[in-house]
Each structure stands twice: as structure tokens, then as C-alpha cells.
Amino acid sequence: MKINNFIIFFMIFTTSIFAETLKDYQNLLKKVDNLVTFEDTDLSAEYTIVKRDPDGATSTNAAAMFRRDRTDQFLILILEPVVDKGKGYLKIGDNLWLYDPVGRSFTFTSARERFQNSSARNSDFRRSNYYKDYQVISGKKTSLGKFDCFLLELDAVSEDVSFQKIKIWISEDNLVRKIEDYSLSGQKMRTTAIPTYQKVGERWVPKKIVILDHLIYMEVSGKNVYERTTISIDNPSLKELPDTVYTKEYLEKVNS
Amino acid sequence: MNFKHNIIFSIIFIFLVFSVYPQQENESIDDLFEEPAEDIVVEDTATDHLTQFEQEDKVNFSGSFSATGGGAVGWKDTPDFADPLKGLDAEVGAKSLARVKFQAKPDPDFAVTGNFYTEIDPGSGDTDWSDAEIDELFCDYTWLDTAFIRIGKHTMSWGQGRLFSPGNLMSGSEDGVAFRVSFPSVLSGLSFVSLLDENLIPSDSSLSSKDVAAGALLDTLIGSYYYSVGARYQRYEGLRILNSLKRVVYKTDLFTDLVFTYDDNKEEYFFQTVAGFFREWADFKLYGEYCFDGKTYGGDDHSIGIAVGYNNIFSSPVDFGLEWKHGFMDNSGKFLPGVSWSPWKFVKAYIAVPVNYGTSGSRYYNEDDEDLSGRRVACVMSLELSASF
Numbered sequence: 001m002k003i004n005n006f007i008i009f010f011m012i013f014t015t016s017i018f019a020e021t022l023k024d025y026q027n028l029l030k031k032v033d034n035l036v037t038f039e040d041t042d043l044s045a046e047y048t049i050v051k052r053d054p055d056g057a058t059s060t061n062a063a064a065m066f067r068r069d070r071t072d073q074f075l076i077l078i079l080e081p082v083v084d085k086g087k088g089y090l091k092i093g094d095n096l097w098l099y100d101p102v103g104r105s106f107t108f109t110s111a112r113e114r115f116q117n118s119s120a121r122n123s124d125f126r127r128s129n130y131y132k133d134y135q136v137i138s139g140k141k142t143s144l145g146k147f148d149c150f151l152l153e154l155d156a157v158s159e160d161v162s163f164q165k166i167k168i169w170i171s172e173d174n175l176v177r178k179i180e181d182y183s184l185s186g187q188k189m190r191t192t193a194i195p196t197y198q199k200v201g202e203r204w205v206p207k208k209i210v211i212l213d214h215l216i217y218m219e220v221s222g223k224n225v226y227e228r229t230t231i232s233i234d235n236p237s238l239k240e241l242p243d244t245v246y247t248k249e250y251l252e253k254v255n256s
Numbered sequence: 257m258n259f260k261h262n263i264i265f266s267i268i269f270i271f272l273v274f275s276v277y278p279q280q281e282n283e284s285i286d287d288l289f290e291e292p293a294e295d296i297v298v299e300d301t302a303t304d305h306l307t308q309f310e311q312e313d314k315v316n317f318s319g320s321f322s323a324t325g326g327g328a329v330g331w332k333d334t335p336d337f338a339d340p341l342k343g344l345d346a347e348v349g350a351k352s353l354a355r356v357k358f359q360a361k362p363d364p365d366f367a368v369t370g371n372f373y374t375e376i377d378p379g380s381g382d383t384d385w386s387d388a389e390i391d392e393l394f395c396d397y398t399w400l401d402t403a404f405i406r407i408g409k410h411t412m413s414w415g416q417g418r419l420f421s422p423g424n425l426m427s428g429s430e431d432g433v434a435f436r437v438s439f440p441s442v443l444s445g446l447s448f449v450s451l452l453d454e455n456l457i458p459s460d461s462s463l464s465s466k467d468v469a470a471g472a473l474l475d476t477l478i479g480s481y482y483y484s485v486g487a488r489y490q491r492y493e494g495l496r497i498l499n500s501l502k503r504v505v506y507k508t509d510l511f512t513d514l515v516f517t518y519d520d521n522k523e524e525y526f527f528q529t530v531a532g533f534f535r536e537w538a539d540f541k542l543y544g545e546y547c548f549d550g551k552t553y554g555g556d557d558h559s560i561g562i563a564v565g566y567n568n569i570f571s572s573p574v575d576f577g578l579e580w581k582h583g584f585m586d587n588s589g590k591f592l593p594g595v596s597w598s599p600w601k602f603v604k605a606y607i608a609v610p611v612n613y614g615t616s617g618s619r620y621y622n623e624d625d626e627d628l629s630g631r632r633v634a635c636v637m638s639l640e641l642s643a644s645f
Contacts, residue, residue, distance in 0.1 A: 044305040064305045077309060092444055093477045094504045104392075104411055145289025159506055177289065193285040195292035200300050207296065210285050217283075225283050237303040242401050245306065247440030249404040253367075253396060254309040 025136040025152055031174045033128045036204050038238070043067045045205065045236040047076075051118045052228045054218035061116045066245055069127040073246040076125060077254065078116070086255045089115075089122060090248060094160060096122055097248065101255035106248060119190060119213040119229035123162045128176075133158040134166065144178055145195075147171040163189060175204060188214045200236045208232055310364040318357050322642035325350040326606075330634025334613075345631060349379030355391075365398040392430060404438045412436065412449065414473055414486055416502050416511035417530035419561035419581065420547035423498050423513030425471060425488040431455055443476035449488075456490055466491060473498075480504070494519035509534040517551070526550035541565040558584045573598045581620065588614020588621045604640045609633075 049061040062080035067073070076089040086101040097106045115122050134154035142151045149169040156164045163181035171177050175197055181190040191214065196207040209231040216227035244250050329346040336342050355373040371391040376382055394408025411430045415423020426434075432453025439446045451469040461467075471488035484500040495518045502511040512531040519525070532545035543563040550557070559581060566576040574597045582589035594608030612632050614621035621632065 044303070046305065064308070066305065079308075093482060094480050095482045095502060095509075105413060145286065145292065147289055160504075173295075175295075178286075191285060193288045195288040197295045199295065199297040204295075207293070210288060212283060212285055223283060228283075235301065235303050235305075236298065237305060238300045239302045239304055241306065243441045244401055244404075247445060249438045249440040249445065252406075253398060253404055 021139065022136050025139040025150065026131065028150065028152070028170060028174070029130040029134065029136065029154075032170055032176055033131050035174050036128045036176075038067070038069045038127075038201075038203050040070075041201065041238040042241040043069070043200075043205070043236060043238060044241065046234045048232045048234070049116065049118050049120060050230045050232075052230075054216060054220075054225045054227055061118065063116075065125055066241060067125065067127070068241070068246060071246070072127055074125050075246055075250070076115075077251075084116070088251045088254075089125075090246065090251055091122075091126065092246070097251075099248070099251040099255070104252070104255075106251075119211040119216075119227055120209075120231060121162050124209075129158075130154070130168070130176075133161045142169070144169045144171075147177055149177060190214060198233075198236065201238050205236045206231075206233055311361075312363055313359070313361045315358060315360045318359075318645065320355045320642060320644040321352070322640055323350070323352045324638050324640045326636065326638025328631065328634050328636040330631035330636075332631050335633055347379075349377075351375060351377040351379065354385075366396070368395045369393070402439065402441065404436075404440065406436045406438075407434075409433055410436075414484070415498055415500050415513040415515075415530075417513050417532060417545055417547070418543060419532070419545045419563060419579070420530045420559065422515045422528035422547070422549065423500055423530060425486060425496050425498055425515070426451070428453070428455065443474060444482070445473075445475040447473045449473070451490075457492060469493070492521065494521065507535065539567040552585065554585075556585055560584075569595075583614075583619045586614060586618040588612075588618035590620045602641055602643050604642070606636070606638045606640065608636045610636065 044066045047063045047065050050058060052058045064077045066075040074091045078084045078087040088099040090097045099106050135157045137153045137155050139150055139152040142149055149171050151169050154166050164184040165182040167180040168176050169178040177194055179192040182188055191212045193210045194206045197204045198207045211229040213227040217224045327348040331343045332345055333343045353375045357371045359369050361367040370393045372388045373391055374385045374388050376385045390409060392410050394406055394410040397405045409430060412426035414425050417423050429451050432451050434451045436447055436449045449471045454463050457463060457467050469488055469490035473486035475484045480503050482502040486498040489495045497516045499514045510533050515528040517526055527550040530545055530547045535542045545561045547559045561581040564578040569576055574595055576595050578593045580591045591611040597605045612621050
């Protein structure tokens with residue numbers, strides 16, 4: 001009888017500890033989101049995106065990105081390559097529009113799809129929303145190079161995300177350092193590294209992001225070489241922007 | 257003994273297999289964390305990244321030139337397989353197109369844009385370049401960052417349908433002179449438009465200010481739905497009202513356009529509707545639409561359409577496209593598969609196999625397609641040399 005009581009007590013105790021830990025991890029996601037979300041200001045910056053194909057060929061895109069986190073809007077205007085200059089991506093709610101300055105037309109595109117044919121997804125430019133979009137399944141302490149991190153496994157609770165399962169490494173300063181994206185079936189899709197951040201105002205912006213696309217690879221000397229995209233983010237600015245920037249009319253205006 | 261040997265062999269084999277596979281190494285980015293650059297604190301420079309797009313630019317010219325040659329072979333009527341040469345028809349042709357565009361932005365809030373072209377088509381007997389045609393010519397003015405105004409010959413597009421577009425109440429606006437004032441900060445955008453176009457009046461009338469088509473369009477977000485409501489009135493056309501809805505569900509764009517038309521001259525009304533989806537993958541795009549057109553007498557005008565785009569098939573520079581439209585009213589349709597290939601810089605080759613099916617006189621059977629000579633089944637091949645400057 002005493003043993004049974006002990007077992008019941010032990011189970012309740014461990015379950016509550018476990019639940020409490022998961023709750024703590026979930027709250028950690030809120031802190032992560034808060035650190036990189038600019039609720040009070042607009043954020044704009046220059047993005048340079050260099051894609052290296054598995055065969056070594058490289059291509060470069062440059063873009064100006066304008067983001068308003070409080071309304072979950074963004075506008076991206078392509079600067080390079082010249083043939084795509086003026087092309088723009090505009091996010092209004094869940095709808096993402098792609099403006100083609102040649103045909104002067106707006107077409108649908110998906111927030112989940114590849115940005116300018118690189119390993120980056122259009123959704124990588126929106127505000128961080130781990131707390132609302134994912135639920136922590138498990139977590140543990142680990143190390144990642146010089147960083148002591150929490151490694152969390154997350155399952156999506158929102159249909160709007162690009163990947164249904166992810167693993168994220170969060171360093172002690174509550175910044176996401178590494179992400180592994182998985183499909184629902186568990187296939188690894190992408191690995192993202194953010195080794196360096198830059199602090200602007202009270203919030204943080206990645207300085208450099210490296211993405212490996214595990215679906216595009218080539219075997220070289222017995223080693224799988226993946227498509228690799230390196231994103232450099234420069235000259236971040238918190239200058240307030242007019243509301244009209246996040247509109248279709250603005251895209252038409254800058255291309256007239 | 258043999259059994260023992262087999263066991264030993266099996267163990268060695270399994271050991272080898274498992275010792276070989278772990279040696280398969282994959283590229284990793286974990287080494288980026290061994291000695292990464294320190295996180296830094298940067299000053300907010302308050303850089304205005306918009307200026308690079310808004311700066312004044314006196315006059316900027318650009319353009320393109322293309323020369324296309326090719327041939328087509330096919331049947332002008334449904335082929336008779338008992339006599340395949342019957343109705344078989346072939347021709348070759350060539351044409352060139354030159355296009356010039358200018359943009360003048362004397363002020364960040366004012367711009368003038370023009371787009372002109374001329375072409376020569378020796379196949380149709382023309383040996384001289386045509387007179388220059390105006391594709392678009394308009395000016396933009398931004399008033400106090402509040403209103404965007406566009407006046408001139410320009411294209412406007414309303415509604416969500418692409419294969420069937422009864423929701424595009426401003427279709428053909430580029431044929432006339434249009435005025436548009438937009439207030440992008442009112443909900444998700446409010447626009448007022450007017451259009452003067454001689455195509456909108458009877459041929460025996462002369463254009464006057466009473467013939468202006470006037471309209472308005474309001475876009476807004478309602479939860480996850482992107483909703484548009486618009487209306488257009490022109491005295492010979494009557495009133496048309498558009499309700500358009502779009503949202504994203506499970507990575508797929510779903511949309512619908514509903515158009516109500518009331519013709520006060522004939523005192524009749526009807527509905528038209530389009531519902532469709534769009535899904536995009538890395539190199540693959542898929543559109544699908546259903547259309548009901550209540551304008552057609554009988555109320556049984558239902559159609560479907562599918563469009564597919566596949567870039568870089570098998571990692572080659574070949575792109576594939578397909579459009580299929582089918583009308584259930586008379587079971588006619590058109591089917592247009594094609595590929596394009598860019599073997600060299602400035603050069604593009606096209607092969608298309610347009611097929612129009614149905615009975616003679618049905619909607620799609622007699623509709624001109626990629627093959628302009630009106631063949632019902634054809635193979636069209638062309639080679640295009642084009643360059644932009």
C-alpha cells in the first residue's frame with residue numbers, strides 16, 4: 001500500500017515537474033519573440049542574399065526590406081539582379097503579393113515558398129512568432145560551439161507556418177542560434193544558423209544567417225553538399241515609415 | 257562448421273556495413289558556432305532606405321528588340337485519320353518588335369511613364385515598320401503621401417480570377433484614358449476611377465463626358481479574409497458590382513469573385529462568378545478556376561480552367577506550361593501545352609501544340625489561339641532573338 005502511494009506521488013510529482021518545465025520552455029519562446037520583434041517602430045534594412053548551388057555556382061540578390069511587426073506587414077523591394085529590380089513582395093495579412101513591374105501586375109505568391117529561388121522562404125522575413133505558432137514538445141540543455149543552449153523540439157499549432165516540426169537552439173541570451181526544419185513525416189528540410197546578431201535600439205536583428213537546404217544537394221567526395229544561402233543584413237534602421245509604404249499603390253509608385 | 261562460418265561472416269558483414277555508413281559525412285554549419293563573430297550593438301542610423309527608390313531621375317530610357325521566326329503545321333478542321341493529309345496546312349513566318357520605354361521623375365512625387373512599340377510582319381505582307389503605337393502613357397502624382405493619382409492610358413486590374421476574369425471590371429482600361437485616385441491607407445485601399453473610351457459607346461455616337469465609366473474599389477482585411485468590393489457604372493453598360501474574397505488555407509490561395517450586373521437600358525440583370533485556387537511550389541505553379549456566366553442565355557454556362565507552370569524541368573533550361581479551358585455548355589475547349597528553352601543568351605525557342613476542340617461554331621472551337629491561322633490542331637515552333645537595353 002505504501003509502495004503504491006509512493007508510486008502515485010512520484011508520478012504526480014514528475015508529471016507536474018515535467019509540465020512545469022514545458023511551460024517554462026513555452027515562456028522562453030515568448031522571450032525569444034520579444035527580443036527580435038519591433039512592436040513600436042518600423043524596421044528597415046539591406047539584405048544581401050548569396051546562394052551557392054551544390055555544384056559551386058553562386059548567384060546574388062540584394063533587396064531592401066521594410067517590416068512593421070505590430071501589423072505583421074512587410075515590403076521587400078529587389079535591387080539586384082538588375083533584371084528583377086523593382087520587383088516587390090508585399091504581405092498584407094496572410095496574403096502575399098508579388099509585383100511584376102514589367103507586366104504591371106500583382107500575382108499571388110505563398111509565404112512559405114522560396115524567396116528569389118534561394119533557400120530562404122518568404123516567411124523568413126515576417127516577425128518572429130514561435131510562441132503562438134508552436135508548442136514545445138521537449139527540451140534539454142546542450143551546447144552549440146561556444147554557446148550554452150536550450151534545445152527545444154516544437155510542433156506547429158498554426159497552419160500558417162512553413163514547417164510543421166522544428167528544433168531550435170536558444171542561447172542563454174534568449175536568441176535563436178540554430179533551427180532545423182522538418183516535414184510532418186520527420187524529414188529534415190533545412191538547417192539555419194544565426195551565429196551573429198546586431199542590437200539596434202532595444203531589439204536584436206540577425207547580422208548573418210546561413211541556410212542549408214537539405215532537399216537540394218550533390219554528393220561530392222562521399223559528402224553531401226547542400227544548397228547554401230548566406231544572408232547578410234546591413235544598415236538596420238528604425239526610422240518610422242508612412243503607412244502608405246505597405247500598400248500595393250506604393251509598389252506601383254516606386255516602379256513608375 | 258559451415259553454420260559457424262556463416263554466423264562469423266554475417267557478423268563481419270554487418271559490422272562492415274555499419275562501420276562504413278557512419279563515415280558518410282554531410283555538410284554541416286555547426287562549425288560556424290565554434291568561433292563566431294561577437295554579437296554587436298549598432299547605432300540606429302535612421303537611414304531612409306526608401307530614398308533609393310524615390311529619388312528624382314530626370315529621364316530614363318529603356319527598351320527591347322525581338323525578332324521571331326518560325327513555322328506551324330496543322331489541320332484547319334478536326335483531322336480525319338483515314339485521310340491525314342486532308343486539310344493539312346503549313347506556313348512559315350517572321351516578325352520583329354521594337355519597344356521603347358521612358359520614365360521621367362522630375363520630383364519624387366511626380367513621374368511620367370511612356371511605353372511605345374512598332375513592329376514589322378513580312379508574313380502578312382508588311383514590309384515597313386508600323387506606325388508607333390502607344391502601349392501606355394500616364395503620369396503619377398502623390399499628394400501629401402495620402403493619395404496616389406494616375407492619369408492617362410494605363411492598365412487596371414480588379415478581381416482575383418486570372419483564367420476567367422468577369423471580376424476585372426476595369427478590363428480594357430488601357431484602350432481609353434483613365435483617371436485613378438487611390439487612398440491606400442483607407443482600410444487596405446480605396447480607389448476611385450473614371451474611364452473615357454470610345455469602345456464603350458455605340459459606333460454611330462461621338463464620345464462625350466456623359467460616356468465616362470465611373471467606379472470605386474475598396475479592399476480590406478476581415479480576419480484572414482482579403483475582401484474587395486467594387487462597382488462600375490457606364491450608361492451604355494449599366495451597373496456592375498464586384499464582391500471578391502481571398503484567403504490562404506493550408507498553403508493554398510483560395511479565391512472567389514461574384515459579379516452582379518444590372519443593365520438599365522435592357523432592364524435585365526445577371527450574375528457571374530469565379531472560384532479558384534492557386535498553389536505554388538519551388539519550380540511548379542498550379543492554377544485552377546471554375547466560372548459560371550449568367551450572361552449567357554439558358555443559365556447553363558459553366559466552365560473550368562487549369563494552368564500549370566513548371567520551370568527548369570529535370571534541372572534543364574526548359575520550362576513547361578499548360579493551359580486547359582473547357583466549357584460544359586457546348587463541350588468545347590482549348591488545350592495548350594508548350595515548352596520554352598533558352599539554349600543561349602538572348603535566344604529562346606518555343607514549341608506549342610494548341611488544340612481547339614468542340615463542334616463547329618462552339619465557343620472555343622473557333623477561338624484563335626497560339627496558332628493565329630485558325631488551325632484546330634497544330635504544332636507551332638518559333639525561335640526568338642531578343643535583347644533589352
